[in-house]
Amino acid sequence: MIYSLLVLISVAVIFLLIFYIDFNDSLQKNYHPNVRSLKTVSLVELNDESIAERYTLVVSKSAISKRLLVNGTSPGPTLRFKPNKWYEVLVINELPDDFTTIHWHGFPQLTTPYSDGAIGISQCPISNERGKNHFKYSFRAPDFPGAYFYHGHYQDQLTDGLYGAIIVDDRNTADDWVILMADYYAQPAANLLPSYLSPPSDGDEPIPDAVIVNGLFTESSLHMMSGLMENHTVHVINAGSLSMYTVTVDGLPLAVTNIDGTPVEEVVYDSIVVNVAQRTSFVLDFSKLPPFIAGSPSLWFRVHVMASMYPTYNESASNFGILGKIYDSSIFFHMPQFMMNSLS
Numbered sequence: 001m002i003y004s005l006l007v008l009i010s011v012a013v014i015f016l017l018i019f020y021i022d023f024n025d026s027l028q029k030n031y032h033p034n035v036r037s038l039k040t041v042s043l044v045e046l047n048d049e050s051i052a053e054r055y056t057l058v059v060s061k062s063a064i065s066k067r068l069l070v071n072g073t074s075p076g077p078t079l080r081f082k083p084n085k086w087y088e089v090l091v092i093n094e095l096p097d098d099f100t101t102i103h104w105h106g107f108p109q110l111t112t113p114y115s116d117g118a119i120g121i122s123q124c125p126i127s128n129e130r131g132k133n134h135f136k137y138s139f140r141a142p143d144f145p146g147a148y149f150y151h152g153h154y155q156d157q158l159t160d161g162l163y164g165a166i167i168v169d170d171r172n173t174a175d176d177w178v179i180l181m182a183d184y185y186a187q188p189a190a191n192l193l194p195s196y197l198s199p200p201s202d203g204d205e206p207i208p209d210a211v212i213v214n215g216l217f218t219e220s221s222l223h224m225m226s227g228l229m230e231n232h233t234v235h236v237i238n239a240g241s242l243s244m245y246t247v248t249v250d251g252l253p254l255a256v257t258n259i260d261g262t263p264v265e266e267v268v269y270d271s272i273v274v275n276v277a278q279r280t281s282f283v284l285d286f287s288k289l290p291p292f293i294a295g296s297p298s299l300w301f302r303v304h305v306m307a308s309m310y311p312t313y314n315e316s317a318s319n320f321g322i323l324g325k326i327y328d329s330s331i332f333f334h335m336p337q338f339m340m341n342s343l344s
Ligand SMILES: [Cu+2]
Pocket: 103, 104, 105, 106, 151, 277
């Protein structure tokens, strides 16, 4: 009698254990397979959550300009992710004299807080010591399509040029135009920080010396494209440190479709305002060009800084309103072929 009772209890315990493991497995369904390495998972689940793509981003410093580069350029390469897919990005710190981390701006990181890149909060700095100078971020791309960006999250590395665009979309979006607007400071940010943090500054942020669009100051070295007639999606990202920008395109309305990684019902504006760290996507319909512009070989894409937000007038403010011609493809950042090869 006592033996059958013991057998019954053992069977019940085994059943409960199986249920518990199953239940926990389903609870953790949203986690990356590596995170639940202690549990067995079915092959189907692994396939569902396997890494869609792996990237390598190498952070370095230009010996000439002292700008911070990703894979040799600032801005770094545009990363294109599919919604809700897993990605792995290996970040290698080749800075001669500094730590770094990379933050994926706008990514919820719901089950991957260790990949958020917030130094001192969710991760330790990535050292520049050989052999230890890397960190592998793994995360699920956001559910919603839209424009996001990555940037350095150690001190003011963003201000020194450590940033790049991320486009999340199900479609093949390689033809979309990506515009990264940013404040440019002639001095390295480390030189500006002490006076900004000192009491006399009264919290007034340093005034940028110029605006850069996709890493360029002006339309120099532009390459002309032939006329465009189809619709084009444009993603504008404010990767600046202080300035708010007003974006307009001569003669064309901006049909806004996405704000900060959230699809919105299409609304048409003449101009849009993009504050620091904000992103807006809009569609340009070239068939709507007014006749007096339609014949023109180029069109101005204007990025105006709101200079009135600066604490004091700066001579360089008169140079603001840097822009490029929309038919000039080089203001739209496309990843050069040699950079594609450096992504593994
Ligand atoms: Cu950010």
